[in-house]
Amino acid sequence: MKAKSGLTRFHNCQILRDGKIIKEDLWIRDGKIVNPEQVFYIEQVEEDVRIDAENFLIAPGFIDIQINGGWGVDFSFDSENVEEGVDKVAKQLLAHGITSFCPTMVTSDTEKYTKILPRIHKKQGGKHGATVLGVHLEGPFINTTKKGAHADVFIKNPEKGLDTVLETYGAIDNVIIVTLAPELPGALDAIKGLTKMGVRVAVGHSAASLAEGEEAIKCGANLITHLFNAMLPFHHRDPGLVGLLASTTDKQVYYGIIADGIHTHPAALRIACRTNKEGLVLVSDAVAAQGLADGSYHIGPQTVTVEGGRAYVSGTKVLCGSTSGLDQCVKVFKESTDCSLEYALETASLHPAKALGIENRKGNLNFGCDADFVILHPETLQVLSTWISGECVYKKE
Known part of the structure; x- marks a missing residue:
């Protein structure tokens, strides 16, 4: 495996994709959501940053x-x-x-x-x-x-x-x-x-x-x-x-x-x-x-x-x-x-x-879309943090 991939990986999380909440990691690079199959099987690189989402919900x-x-x-x-x-x-x-x-x-x-x-x-x-x-x-x-x-x-x-x-x-x-x-x-x-x-x-x-x-x-x-x-x-x-x-x-x-x-x-x-x-x-x-x-x-x-x-x-x-x-x-x-x-x-x-008409880049967590998302408590829906282009722009104290 190669280093310095520019990848951030969110693990231990639930994500909303295609109308379903699934247990899956979220991979991000250059402000976009990345397909992990591309990472594993073609690029064969590891993430540079790994973030534990503590089993919270990641939604668009x-x-x-x-x-x-x-x-x-x-x-x-x-x-x-x-x-x-x-x-x-x-x-x-x-x-x-x-x-x-x-x-x-x-x-x-x-x-x-x-x-x-x-x-x-x-x-x-x-x-x-x-x-x-x-x-x-x-x-x-x-x-x-x-x-x-x-x-x-x-x-x-x-x-x-x-x-x-x-x-x-x-x-x-x-x-x-x-x-x-x-x-x-x-x-x-x-x-x-x-x-x-x-x-x-x-x-x-x-x-x-x-x-x-x-x-x-x-x-x-x-x-x-x-x-x-x-x-x-x-x-x-x-x-x-x-x-x-x-x-x-x-x-x-x-x-x-x-x-x-x-x-x-x-x-x-x-x-x-x-x-x-x-x-x-x-x-x-x-x-x-x-x-x-x-x-x-x-x-x-x-x-x-x-x-x-x-x-x-x-x-x-x-x-x-x-x-x-x-x-x-x-x-x-x-x-x-x-x-x-x-x-x-x-x-x-x-x-x-x-x-x-912007669903090809915003409003979902599909591969290739902007990494704009919110991390929520799955029961109270309290906003815990907000991310734009893969960068944390707000975190609840």
């Missing part, structure tokens, strides 16, 4: 595709300290097992977009924080009747399709998801244009019928933003966007869902995952109050009041995002649905990766 790192901020930072509000704010949140997310995320901006004015968007760069993660996959733009092309916590003064129609979108946002090189209401004038043309540019389109904050939702999917959309929230309630004669879960379109439709114990009833969580199991994507939809005490915060131009862990638009009882981390959502989801541990973990890792 969590991916949060909808998060508005946390620890006092709101991605839509402070246009002067953008980089510092994103870095602060990225660092804090490591303690929650999150290895990648999509900073989310809510409905804002054009000036905010043109000031903030160029400064939230896609960025590889490490000890400095979780990987920034790209920005999720939630609005302003939404239906005023389903605005939720969004400021209606900035809501608009994408009248000229993609042209209106680009005029509003400016450059979208740093954007990975856009949420819009498909029933608006010009929305379908906008969906087609964004999809051609490689941007994922989600339907949400919408009063669309099922037929309008299906047309959006045909035009390129593949996501639903926070299912059940800010859309028409299910009706047996026209189930609206909720009906996309059981639609006959050939395309897999993914849907974000907030399992914080507040936004979505446990029965609704069960209905969703039993109807469209593969499409369920857990999101935190966390606001600036995540990780902090009750008090007054921002979400875009709106003031947020947090009472008892619930975030409301100040002066109302309109919910505006959660204060829970994605790791907590995994626990709540598993308890609410009594699903398998494997499935609960994949809804926060593999499923969001598939929704973004």
